[in-house]
Amino acid sequence: MSYYQDKIKQLKENHYSNDKQIASIISVKNYIDTHYENDINLDILSHNQFISKFHLLRLFKRYYGLTPKQYLIDKRIETSKTLLKKGTSVTETCFAIGFQSLGSFSTLFKSRTGKSPSQYQKEQLSRSN
Structure with a gap:
């Protein structure tokens, strides 16, 4: 390799x-x-990394296939499943994972899993017994 090719x-x-x-x-x-x-949003994430929030959104979607918000919701739902399996109440689970409203948590949980949080918890606890 020549000197110039090495520099390039x-x-x-x-x-x-x-x-x-x-x-x-x-x-x-x-x-x-x-x-x-x-409470996490694009402004906080972009500020932490000193990157434009729109560029961050594009890059995150390119590398993970989800937007940061979608990833956050998935993370919260997976964590809520773990807490519900352990017997934590639905209300405690809701606030522990960062939701501000029990109604919005229950609606989102049901849309993602097909079951309400209380139904999911009952099924998981009956399986473990």
Whole structure:
């Protein structure tokens, strides 16, 4: 490889690599995973990574196939399933995972799982006994 080809390769690696984008998106996912119970929106996520919220939205969707909001909802629903299996009340579960309204939690849970939170909990507890 010639000197100039080597320099071009270095420039491409340093200035045009996706490593920083990937690291930013992984950081956003990790932030959601650890702070899912808080109020999270694109403004907060983009501010933490010093990136445009619209660019963040496109990158997150490209790498994970979901928007950050969809990922957050999925994370909350999966966590709520775990809490309900342990016997935590529906109301406590709702507020523990970051929802502000029991009605919105129940509606969303039912739309995602096909069962209300209380039905899901009853089924899981009867299976474990």
